[in-house]
Amino acid sequence: MSLTSAGGVNIIGGGLAGSLLAILLARRGFNVNVYERRPDPRHFVADAGRSINLALAARGIRGLKLAGVLDEVMRFAIPMAGRMVHEHDGRAELQRYGVRPEEVIYSVSRSQLNRTLIRAAATYPNVQFKFRQLCLGIAPGRNTLEMRDESTGGIYQTERLPSIATDGAGSAVRDSMVSLEVSDVREEPLDHDYKELTIPAVKGKPVLEVNALHIWPRGGFMLIALPNPDATFTATLFLAREGSNSFQQLKTAADVEAFFTREFPSARVLMPQLTAEFFENPQGSLGTVYTRGWHVGSEVLLLGDAAHAIVPFHGQGMNCAFEDCAELVRLMDQHHGWAGLFEAFEHERRPNTDAIARMALENYLEMRSAVLDPDYRRRKKEAEEREKQDPDAIPRYSAVMFHPEIPYRDVLELRSPRA
Numbered sequence: 001m002s003l004t005s006a007g008g009v010n011i012i013g014g015g016l017a018g019s020l021l022a023i024l025l026a027r028r029g030f031n032v033n034v035y036e037r038r039p040d041p042r043h044f045v046a047d048a049g050r051s052i053n054l055a056l057a058a059r060g061i062r063g064l065k066l067a068g069v070l071d072e073v074m075r076f077a078i079p080m081a082g083r084m085v086h087e088h089d090g091r092a093e094l095q096r097y098g099v100r101p102e103e104v105i106y107s108v109s110r111s112q113l114n115r116t117l118i119r120a121a122a123t124y125p126n127v128q129f130k131f132r133q134l135c136l137g138i139a140p141g142r143n144t145l146e147m148r149d150e151s152t153g154g155i156y157q158t159e160r161l162p163s164i165a166t167d168g169a170g171s172a173v174r175d176s177m178v179s180l181e182v183s184d185v186r187e188e189p190l191d192h193d194y195k196e197l198t199i200p201a202v203k204g205k206p207v208l209e210v211n212a213l214h215i216w217p218r219g220g221f222m223l224i225a226l227p228n229p230d231a232t233f234t235a236t237l238f239l240a241r242e243g244s245n246s247f248q249q250l251k252t253a254a255d256v257e258a259f260f261t262r263e264f265p266s267a268r269v270l271m272p273q274l275t276a277e278f279f280e281n282p283q284g285s286l287g288t289v290y291t292r293g294w295h296v297g298s299e300v301l302l303l304g305d306a307a308h309a310i311v312p313f314h315g316q317g318m319n320c321a322f323e324d325c326a327e328l329v330r331l332m333d334q335h336h337g338w339a340g341l342f343e344a345f346e347h348e349r350r351p352n353t354d355a356i357a358r359m360a361l362e363n364y365l366e367m368r369s370a371v372l373d374p375d376y377r378r379r380k381k382e383a384e385e386r387e388k389q390d391p392d393a394i395p396r397y398s399a400v401m402f403h404p405e406i407p408y409r410d411v412l413e414l415r416s417p418r419a
């Protein structure tokens, strides 16, 4: 079947990548069925505790633009010009992300973004969302997916169409591909977990600079905060699971109180609900998923976190997943069959996703520690000066965040002020 003529495609997972991909495929004339395990997020409010807001940068913006939804997203996106680094003694300094005024990243609400993408996709008559449909994996016979209707408990198989699995970091489709020995997976869990907390507004006003990503770096761990449109900030604590200064040691309200007062005094005073929230909100785990073998013939392809989940320290997981969507449709112009397309997609993307996986891990060190180092700051300033004088002297961070024309794998060759 030609990839340019109308046909059908199943998308498994109507999260960020799945809903963006639905739009891009609908615009090319495909009939798209999106199977999503959760209820319709247009009619319910998402649970707290799972990355409430995300940093959107140029690679994600490019995907949103291609889908014609960028203007809508920009209505609730908050520009962040740099990192506001909060030192232990209460001093705070803004380290700008870019050298040009337009080089900013944006804080966006995950649920609002997902709803916006689903609403936009649903305006196409050739897109159908099927909510509360849980994928159990590839069905025997390998050419359809086994599903469970969560409202009735009924088990059925999807129509026999090419299926693109965007079912996230814990992908059931990927698990079944591993069982079928089509894919190899290496999961590298991080020994640090995260917990989301709130910095509320006071009398409706934000208590921190709005146009910045705030970091309280403490060497081995850190607290960060991103702005929300309602003048609150969502803070995230990244901390070792075990050992000294770890989640394991924060067992009681007194432990949490003492830890925050000692390590983050300037943030502690802005968090009146700290101890209650700390025990109410889940402790999330993080890690990198490296997969080889992203497709089963012309039947199934993994895309986004399902193929390559990464740690969040470069703010690139969603951006990379959106770039995946844009790249897949770009490659459609060069291929006439799904198997060839799927193969080319992995060939093209895996070196890039491996590169961002590595840079994301390295950036944890940069955020929690290097930003405090005077030598790092000096090198960063020097790099900025070089870039101002020679626009081709792009430092690594800028290349990742602001230069989607440079593939991630080529970004690895560029200098980082850490080096």
Ligand SMILES: Cc1cc2nc3c(=O)[nH]c(=O)nc-3n(C[C@H](O)[C@H](O)[C@H](O)COP(=O)(O)OP(=O)(O)OC[C@H]3O[C@@H](n4cnc5c(N)ncnc54)[C@H](O)[C@@H]3O)c2cc1C
Binding pocket: 012, 013, 014, 015, 016, 017, 018, 035, 036, 037, 038, 050, 051, 053, 054, 055, 056, 133, 134, 135, 136, 166, 167, 168, 169, 170, 171, 172, 173, 194, 236, 284, 303, 304, 305, 306, 312, 314, 315, 316, 317, 318, 319, 320, 321
């Ligand atoms: C703490 C944290 C902070 C982050 N911050 C950033 C950031 O600042 N910037 C950034 O770019 N990225 C960030 N990320 C990464 C980003 O969240 C992911 O990379 C992005 O969500 C990947 O999109 P996806 O569509 O592949 O997966 P998801 O967004 O996880 O979507 C998967 C979808 O599939 C559905 N699903 C799952 N299993 C099934 C099943 N079996 N059957 C049917 N449906 C299923 C889920 O309900 C969900 O809707 C962060 C991640 C974390 C954990």
